[in-house]
Each structure stands twice: as structure tokens, then as C-alpha cells.
Amino acid sequence: MEPLQCLFMELTAHSARYGDLGGQLWQEIAAGYTLPGRHYHNLDHLQNLIGELEPCKPLIDDYDVLLYAVFYHDLIYAAQRQDNEEQSAELAGNRLNALGLDPERIERCRQHILATKTHRAGADPDTLLLADADLSILGAEEDRYDSYCRQIRQEYIVYPDVLYIPGRTKVLQHFLSMSHIYKTPHFHTLYEQQARLNLQRELASLQ
Numbered sequence: 001m002e003p004l005q006c007l008f009m010e011l012t013a014h015s016a017r018y019g020d021l022g023g024q025l026w027q028e029i030a031a032g033y034t035l036p037g038r039h040y041h042n043l044d045h046l047q048n049l050i051g052e053l054e055p056c057k058p059l060i061d062d063y064d065v066l067l068y069a070v071f072y073h074d075l076i077y078a079a080q081r082q083d084n085e086e087q088s089a090e091l092a093g094n095r096l097n098a099l100g101l102d103p104e105r106i107e108r109c110r111q112h113i114l115a116t117k118t119h120r121a122g123a124d125p126d127t128l129l130l131a132d133a134d135l136s137i138l139g140a141e142e143d144r145y146d147s148y149c150r151q152i153r154q155e156y157i158v159y160p161d162v163l164y165i166p167g168r169t170k171v172l173q174h175f176l177s178m179s180h181i182y183k184t185p186h187f188h189t190l191y192e193q194q195a196r197l198n199l200q201r202e203l204a205s206l207q
Contacts, residue, residue, distance in 0.1 A: 004047055005030070011067055015099045025095055032075045040151035041074045052133040056186055059129065065105050066126050068096060069112035073134070079156045085117040125184070132187035138175065138198055139182075139191025145198040165206050172203045 005026055012022030033043045049070050053060070060066055072092035077084050089110040096106045108124070115127045116134050137148050156164055175181055181195050182188040 004043055004050075007050070007067070008071060011064060011071075012099060014064060015101055021099065025099075028095075029071055029075060032077075037079075037155060037157075038077070039154040040148060041077045041155065045074065046070055048136070049130075049133050052136045052187075053129060056129050056133075059125065059184075059186070061126050062105065062108065065101075065109050066112060066130055068092060068101075069109050069130055072109070073113045073116050073130075079158060085114055089113040119181075119183075122183075128183045129186070132182045132184050135175075135181060135195070136187065136191055139187075139193075139195035140198070141194075142198065142201075145202075149202055169203065169206055172199050172206075175199055176203070 008026050008029065009022050012025060030043070033041070033046065050067070053066065053070070057063060069092070072088055072095070074084070074088060075091060076087040081087070092113055093106050093110050096109060097103075101109075108126075111122075111124065112127050112130050115122055115131050119131045119135060122128060122131075137145065140148065152168075153164065156167075159167070176196065176199050180188060180192065182190075182192050
């Protein structure tokens with residue numbers, strides 16, 4: 001088994017009502033994240049998120065629920081859709097209900113996923129850590145950030161430059177306008193400065 005699959009199977013073993021339900025759900029996840037066109041929002045993205053969150057374990061209240069949010073947060077993803085997070089959250093809710101999780105934990109997972117849409121400040125510290133981890137790529141070294149930019153462009157290849165560039169410009173300006181891109185001390189210290197440099201550099205390249 002690959003590490004991600006092993007982790008998911010261990011996670012579902014904590015709560016699965018039915019013997020092979022974890023395996024079936026993993027197949028659904030693996031299929032979704034390996035669809036054609038998944039240049040960035042793929043299994044590598046999930047692995048990176050988990051790697052970013054592991055050092056934060058002492059800060060996390062419900063690590064299992066946060067892991068479920070990682071696995072499901074981009075399961076529904078299409079460049080043309082405006083409701084990817086909402087659809088992913090709904091799917092996660094259905095699957096976690098089948099696994100037998102408590103309704104309160106299911107709703108918390110849903111709120112984690114929905115928060116990755118806007119990355120705005122919220123009240124749940126676990127949510128903030130997930131949202132920040134999701135943006136950790138913005139603070140990557142220049143070469144990795146440039147690769148990320150190319151991957152995102154490929155995911156939006158259906159749009160010509162005349163449409164893509166204004167949309168991407170708006171996204172970059174949105175992040176740069178935030179007083180804090182990262183809402184937690186851990187990620188702010190690690191990535192804030194480099195993220196702003198990367199975003200400004202990409203923005204200049206689009207002019």
C-alpha cells in the first residue's frame with residue numbers, strides 16, 4: 001500500500017461500521033484525485049498537506065477529523081465550477097455518516113472543508129491550521145512556486161489568457177490585500193514573507 005492509502009485505512013479502521021468500507025472509500029478518493037487534468041490538486045497535494053500538518057499535531061484538537069477534511073477537501077474539483085468546496089463538503093458528510101462518525105464531528109469536518117474556499121479567519125483553531133496548510137505552497141521556494149503556477153495554469157487550460165490572466169490577477173490581489181495570509185503563528189512564521197514575494201512576482205509577470 002502507498003503511504004496515503006495506509007493512512008486512510010488506519011483512519012477509517014477507527015470508525016468503520018463495515019469491514020471493507022474504508023477500502024471502497026479509498027478507491028473513490030484515489031480515482032477522484034487522479035482524474036485527467038489534476039495537475040496540482042492531486043494525491044501529491046494531499047501528501048504535502050499531511051506533511052505540513054504533522055508538526056502541528058500538538059496544536060490540533062481532533063486530528064482524525066482534520067485528516068478526513070484533507071482527504072475530501074478537493075475531491076470534487078473542476079476549474080469551471082464555483083461550488084467545488086460545497087460539493088466536497090457534502091460528499092464528505094455523506095461518507096463520514098456511513099462510517100458512523102458523530103454528527104458533531106461530521107459537521108466540523110464539513111466546516112474545515114468549506115473554509116478552504118476563502119481562507120478567511122475563523123473561530124476553530126483546527127480549521128485555521130488546515131486553511132494555512134492548504135496555502136503553504138504560496139510560501140514555497142521560487143522554483144517550486146513557479147512549478148505550482150504552471151500546474152494551476154494547466155488545470156485552467158480551458159480558459160484562454162484573455163480570461164485566465166484577469167481571474168488569476170484577482171486571486172493574487174485578494175491574497176496580497178490580506179493583513180495576514182496565514183492566520184496561525186506556526187504558518188505565518190514559516191511562509192508569510194516568502195508568500196508575499198512569490199505572489200508579487202507572479203502578479204508582475206502577468207502585467
